[in-house]
Structures are given as structure tokens and as C-alpha cells.
Amino acid sequence: MTDFTMNTDADGVAIITWDCPGKSMNVMSGEALLELNDCVDKALADEAVKGIVITSGKKEFAGGMDLNVLADMRANAGDEPAKGLFEGIMQMHALLRKIERSGMDPKTLKGAKPVAAALPGTAAGIGFELPLACHRIFVADNPKAKIGLPEILVGIFPGAGGTTRLARKLGAMMAAPFLLEGKMLDPKKAKGAGLIDEVVEDPVAAAKEWVLKATDADCVKPWDKKDYKMPGGAPYHPAGFQTFVGASAMINGKTAGAYPAPKALLSAVYEGAMVPFDTALKIEARWFTHVLMNPSSAAMIRSLFLNKEALEKGAVRPANVDDQRVKKLGVLGAGMMGAGIALVSALAGIEVVLIDSTQEAADRGKAYSEKYADGGIKKGRSTPEKKEALLSLITPTTDYAALADCDLIIEAVFEDPGVKAEVTAKAEAVIPADCIYASNTSTLPISGLAKASSRPEQFIGIHFFSPVEKMSLVEIIKGEKTGDRAVAKALDYVRQIRKTPIVVNDARFFYANRCIIPYINEGVRMVGEGVEPALIENAARMLGFPVGPLQLNDETSIDLGVKIAKATKAALGNAYDAGAADEVLFWLYDQGRMGRKSKSGYYAYDEAGKRLGIWPGLRDKYTAEADAQPELIDVQHRLMFSQVLEAVRALEEGVLMDIREGDVGAILGWGFAPWSGGPFSWLDMLGAEYAAERCDQLEAAYGTRFKCPALLREMAEKGQSFYGRFGQKKAA
């Protein structure tokens, strides 16, 4: 395998071309780094070479590091994984530093061979860290290209010098959006932000021209000059001090202390800013190693990168079914969900028939897409032409006959079995025999709904989350009789609309809602016990949940909660265990406090619907004295275990078929503590033995809903982990 090749042209410019065989995008591997090192050594040693241009043989420059390389580095280091990682990272630094110094005399800073990066397109992660080590960066005028360092989004940080170089190039404050938020820019904006140097039509030609005329001074980085001062001020410069104090507080507040990577990144920048560049790289390597050694980062990489991608690429798709991409979609019901489904489908270029009972309602559903497109135009992300193209794909109508040539139907009408059965029959009267029919129900069992269908093997659940255009998870539910082609159809469709699918078996509330409801109930139950509501909400936020259980209940509405509680109680009879939560829920309902939509719930709201704070009446009725409050960790474990035990039970019962789906689905579906990597990753972090012991304590203190599932108990006895027992080889 050859990832890097080098050719020296007649002018003495060595062109190093990165072109991973058999891949559409360059990804850095351990072997590739060695090859690049060889090329650089040869070019620097060759008298005939005047300068170097590093470019790509593909449409894009590079997507980043193969994250398996980091796992390998750790694995290959035996008993001293930190040492293995640190040394591996330092080798990477040595290579990039060699490119940056490029043979110059360390005293006079003269004699370097100019090195330019010529990027045809996207350069992300190490794909941008490598150019940052070059003397000048040329990028093709390609508005679709994205330049940046997205590492932080998967729980690590730019660890191949990107952190240190960008912080020194832009200053801590200006580099923050790129390092701490993983912000990516198109080439023109990247130039404006100082990430790159030139946007040109032909980057290789421009880079060649530049290396041939570059002077010694052009090849010295600011941080290698004696008079270097960090833009915006180093940590103990008055302005820099404010930046670092503010950044620490902001990151602390934002991450609630739950994420190791931003803290480590900021520490690398802070400590690095006070020492010479090579020492700063060493510090960066130490913090990067520290992050990689943290179980949270390994879990985040696994769930948010490796497994999310695997699921999107069809890891659980039935292999024996041919391409099921959707050509024409019928959406039944143009309410909020139906309108959103029409929008995301049209955005993927799928033709959509949007049906409702009145033309007005159907038109309103299409108007949602219009409003979305207008917003895009306003923000400069779309154009009137694109808007026209989008809208032309959506046909709003009341006429079921328009469904005649659809190959997928998604029903999103009112959550009532009778209503659903009626539209199923109406649709099946006109749709083609091989058309797949899906329901977007969030609460009704699919097998039950399928009874209204004359072809239950073509009947499936495709459960979107609200708002559809923002939530990336789609839960696909197999009914008792659902066939492989229906599953493949749903998966191929989800891939078309670029969302992440999980496939689960039919059961009450499927997977996501099954876990979310106990989370809300546990919070509500604690209110009833006298726990300070702020403690409940803060405990959830400190676990990394986007909203606390009480706010979530206000958002989803109290009356829906009451409805679900009543239905669940009726279905479960004596086994029903949420009475303590219902007391609070029904009391609020009786007070007419329906949640955000009624501008009153657990929280008080102003006239405009802005949340003001916990409603004092809630405290008056329930909250105990300050000295009778529980420990934070107990509140947090109640919130966590109420969800993760439900996930374990879903796995035990076969509702969940793959722990990867359980983890990815939890993070994307309801924002389950992303730093943990998901419910199963979190249990692995705790260790089955401790988790089982904790279940026993929680059960003794709070009730049987915390009873340790048999599977977890068995794993505790055998010393097993979920990923050890159920994980796919390549997924670890």
C-alpha cells in the first residue's frame, strides 16, 4: 500500500501526493505517516529539490486520522499504554516539526526548503494539522470544502500540533471556536479567519510558484522568531489573563465539568503558551495522551464516530436485499412531524406527496419547507433557486390517488389506532403492491397497527424525533411480521436523508421513549419526595443532559404525561410502578399547569413563554428543608440508572439487538450523557460488579425499579463488560 508518492519536476519542486488506495477520502494511518516521513527525508536530502508541495490525489485533501491508529498505539504499548501513546504522538510531532523547520539552520533560521500545502478540498483533523506545519497553505476555490479541526466533537482534541499551532497563529481567543467548538469553514471564510493563506483556482500551480520564489524569511513561523508574542496576549499578559480566566469559566459552565477533552485542550494551550514551541508540543502530547487514556474519550470515539458511522453505512442492514433507495415518498398527515419528514426528504432530493384531510392543512405542511428555505436564504446558506427546487419536490394534496407511484409511505397522523387504521386502508387501496408502508408512531406498538394492513411484512415503524430537521436519530421498529425488505427500505431511506438509524424490535415505547419516560418519572418522583427541584435539574445538566427531567416534562407537556401514565397503568395493571411520580404529575394537571405550551408547569414562564425559574408553588407544596436534601451523587445515579437499566432490559428482552445501537441511539435520540458514550459504555465504565452493587443499594433505598437485571448480575459474577461480551470486534 502506498499512501504518499513523490515526484520532483524539472524546476526542482518535489510534489508529495497523498492518495490512499481504495478509499474515496484520505485518512492518516500509522504506515502512511512513515511513508510521508520517508518522502520528506528524501526531499530534504536531495540537492536537486528546491522546495516541496504537499497535495492530494483526491477531490479532497484529507478527512483526518484513522481513529483506530490511536487505539492501536495504545494496544501495542503493552503494560504502559500512556508511554506508547506519548511516544507515538511525539513521533508525529517530530515529523511535522521536520516539515516546519525544513532543514533550516536553527541559529540563523536560514536555508529552509519552502514547503507549501496545496489543498483541493476539505482538510479536517490531521488533514489540516499537516498543512498548518507547512509554510504556506493554498486552497482551491471550492465553496463546498471544509477546513478545520473537528476532533473536539468526538471527545478528543487536535493532538498533532494543531492545538499549539493554531493557538499561536491566531491567539487563544480567536482560535477558540476552531479548537473548542470544532468549527469548520469554507476556504474563503477560512482565509478571512487566518486559518489558511490563499484561495486560488489551481492550488498546486500556485504552491509551486510560491515555493520557487519564497525567501528564507517566508519559511520562518512567527513562533520560531525571537520576538514572537502570542496574539491577544499570553496567559499573564493583562489581556491574555482575562481570556484564560474567562475561557476556563465558560468551558467549565458549558461542559459542566463532564468532558475531559476541552479542559485538557485549554490546559495544553495555557501551559504551552508560556514555553518555547518545541516544549509546547511536548506539553500538548502529554495532555493529548491524558485525554486518550480517559475512558470517556475512548467511549465517545467509539459511539460518536466509529459506531455512528458504521450504523449509517448499514452495519445492521439485511445483506440479501438489493438497493431500496426511495424515489417517491408519500407522507400521510401534514402536521408538525409530517411537514418535517417532507422537508428532510425533499432536501435529500426525494419527491414527496404530502397528504392531509384538507388542502389548507396540506399546504400548511409544505409552507414549513418554504419557511425553512427562507431562513436558509436569510443566513446565506441557500438561494432562491435552491428554494424553488426544494419546493417543486413537494406536492401537497388531499387526494390519495397521488400516492399511486410512491415506493415508501410514512404515516404521521394523530396517535390513535382507529385513525391510523383508516388511513392505512385508504393508502393501501392505491399504492403499488411492493410499496413499503411505515408509521411514525412514537407510542403505539407496530404489530398492532400492522393488523390494519393487508401486507404486514411490508409494514414497519420509522420513528422520527422532533424537530425532524434537527434530530439526527431515526428509530426503525420491526413488527412481528415485518420483513427484511421493509427494514432495508427504511435503512436505505434514512441513509438518503443522512440521518443515523437504529433498528429495534417492537415493544411498548420501543427503545428511546422506553428510557426517556423513566428518566422523567424519576425526576418527578424526587420532587414528590421533597428533593429541591434545582438540585434535580442541575444534577441532570451536570451529567451532560441537555435539559433536566422537569424541564423536559414541561416541553413534552404535562397532559401528554398524564395520558401516557393512564395508558401505561391500564396496560400494566399491578406491575405499574410510577405512582409516586403520578401524584406530582396529576397535581400539576389539576392545577391547569400543562407545561411550556400553557406557560405554566414545573417552571414559571412570562407572557412571552420565556422560562423564569422553578414555580414557587412547587417548592411550597413539596420541597423539604435544605438539610434534608440528598447527596448529588444519589440524585445523579437515580437519574442514570433509571435509564440505563431500561436499556439493559431492552437488550435482555431482545428489543435492542445491538449495544452499539443502544449507545448511539441514546446519545442522538435524547442527549444521553454524550461523554459517557451511551448507557452500555457508561455501565462498562462503572464495571458490572459495581453497577450491580449500586442497583442493590438503590433498590433497597428507592424501590424495585432499580432491581438489578439478571443479565447485569450474571456479567458482574463473570467479570464481563458489555463491549467485551456483545461488542463487534471492529467496533471496539
Place this chain on the structure above:
Amino acid sequence: MTEAYIYDAVRTPRGKGRPDGSLHEVTSVRLSAQVLDSLKERNNLEGHAVEDVIWGNVTQVMEQGACLARSAVLASELDESIPGLAINRFCASGMEAVNLAANQVKGGAGDAYIAGGVEMMSRVAMGSDGAAIAADPNLAMNTYFVPQGISADLIATKYGFTRDQADALAVESQKRAKAAWDAKRFEKSVITVRDINGLEILSYDEFIRPGTDMQALGALKPSFKDMGEMMPGFDKVALLKYPQFERINHIHHAGNSSGIVDGAAGVLIGNKEFGERMGIKPRARIRATAKIGTDPTIMLTGPVPATQKILKDSGLSIKDIDLFEVNEAFASVVLLFQQAFDVDPALVNVNGGSIAMGHPLGATGAIIIGTLLDELERQDKEMGLATLCIASGMGAATIIERV
């Protein structure tokens, strides 16, 4: 056991800590030297009269850097055989200097010391010496660092103090300080700061605003609300440590927090033999000293555990203490002390405090020990306790007893 006695205590008046403050033109070294010279003159400290000069100072950079204590000795009329030790325990530096000196004397390391401190806040800006606890991301995040104003507001939130209570305490501080000056109660200790030609520069605490009332204070905006709720959002950090609260109640402002001023103070401490040899009378003995670390986020609760510790260590009870000096860094600090020990507010900061007269960081600890002693003598009481809250979560206390 050897006893450590206070023989004398002097302080400069406090100047507004701004470029238009009266002491702004005076260097830290010269202000310190005037205190040392005054102690020398009042007590005839010729030759190697004291073992050391221990000088508290918080912002030890620029003119306050490089062992200010030694520079001050060399700039004064004291003999060059007397060395100098600069120390920093933030707001309790002046107290820590006294406590260290007392304990050195008690332990037999020399007969006498001068202890005190200085802070020229108009000349060397607070915070200009950097602070890892605020800027080092790892430390700041692990300790949930917030600035002191947020901590003071967190105390108010946690212990239920209202804006009105804080403002009332501030009004009382102003009233008492004015009354004390009117009655010349500081006469024994306050020296006049003079220029190189002997001309008067300042002779009174110029920070006091005697007319301050609830209405005037009511008009002031809370000082720490923006940094707490907006940029950079310190309240969120504080709530990570105190998740039982929904929000921070921001009650502090410039009028119920300590003033930024310039000032210096010194205390002469020695054993019995020292007094006999010099022919001077001991005024009080230093009965006990204490220091303690506390949660750095709420930061300013230190006076409570420091007082608990000093009482326990000395076998005394809060009822044995006749008068209290609790540094008015922020109103909530004093309110918390009063609440925790259920002491009569009339016995706490009898002559006003840092809210009215200002808080020259490195000097205040020595100032309040002197003020406490003066008032014990005036009221003919026996036992007094002085205590301060300290940055980064510490507390210090001293108990003095008249002899």
C-alpha cells in the same frame, strides 16, 4: 511558656485607592518606612532592637516586589542589621505577620518583632501578580474558581442574606466609622503621612462616606451580576459546586463591599524581657492564633471555621470574647459570622470596618488587631477576637487579651 505581647500598634490613614487618592503619590516602600519609623520613634528601637520585620503584602510585583519588607527596612531609620520577610496570605497577610511574629516570640526565636503590612492599591493593581487558580484551566476548573464577588453573593444565597440586610450593615459601618473619627477613637494609632519635607499629606481615612443611607445604597446596581450571568458566566461554575441552588442572588455592590484604598500598619510584638529592657509596657498578650483552609468556591466563609478552631485550640468559648473585628470584605461575610455564632452585632466592628474605611489588602489584618486593642482599652474589656476571610478559601484569626 514565653508569652508574646503587643507593645504598640500604629497605622496610616487610608487613602482612596485611585489616582486622585491622597496617598497615590506615595510609594509602597515610603509608606511602609513611615510606619516603621513611627514604631521606632515611639519605642526607641535603636540598633538591632527587633529580630525581624515581617511584612504582609498581597500584590508582590513591581515596587511591591522583591521582598518589600527588606526594602522598607532599608528605607526606614531602623538599623540595617534588622532583616525583612515579605509574606502573602492574601487579605490576612497583615494578621499572619502578627501571628507569625507572636509564635516566633513564643517559641523563643528572638525577643521582639515588628509585624504588619502594606498595600498601595492605587499604585499596584490588585490581581496584577497573576493567579494560577484563576487562569490555569486545570486548576480553575477543578476548584470551580469564581471571583470573590460571586463567592460573596453565593454566601448570601446559601445563608439567605438579603440585599437589605447587606445594605443595612454597610450603613451601620459608615455611621460607626464617622462616630469613631468624631470621638477621636483612632487617635492613639493613626499617624499622619508626611512628605520628604515633613509636610502633611493625609491624616484621616478619606474613603468614608458619612451620609450613606439605605436609599443611596438602594440605587446601586449589583456589581457581580453581569460576570455571573452573562460573560463569562461564573454563576454556572458556582452552581456546579452548589447544585442545590437554582441561581445566585447578587446582592453585593460597591457600597456594601470593602473599599479599594492605600494604607499600611505595624505592630510591635515582644516577650516580657523585651518590654522590661526597653522600659515599655505590654498592652495585651496574643492569646491564640489560627488559620484554616475552606472550600475555594464559596471562598469567604473562613472566619467561621477559623474562629471555631481558635476557640477550640485555646479552650475558650465565644462567650469569653468581649469584642470582635470581622473584616468587612463583603457584607455577607460579617452577616455569616454573626449568624454562625449568634453574637450581638453591637460587639462586632464597633468602630466601623472596611466597607466604610477601606481594605488595603496586605495591611488590614494588622489594622484590625490595632483597632480591636484600642477599643478593648477604651471600653476596659479583656478579650478580643479578630478574623478575616481569605482568597482561595482560607480563614485566619487572632485572640488578644489585655494585660
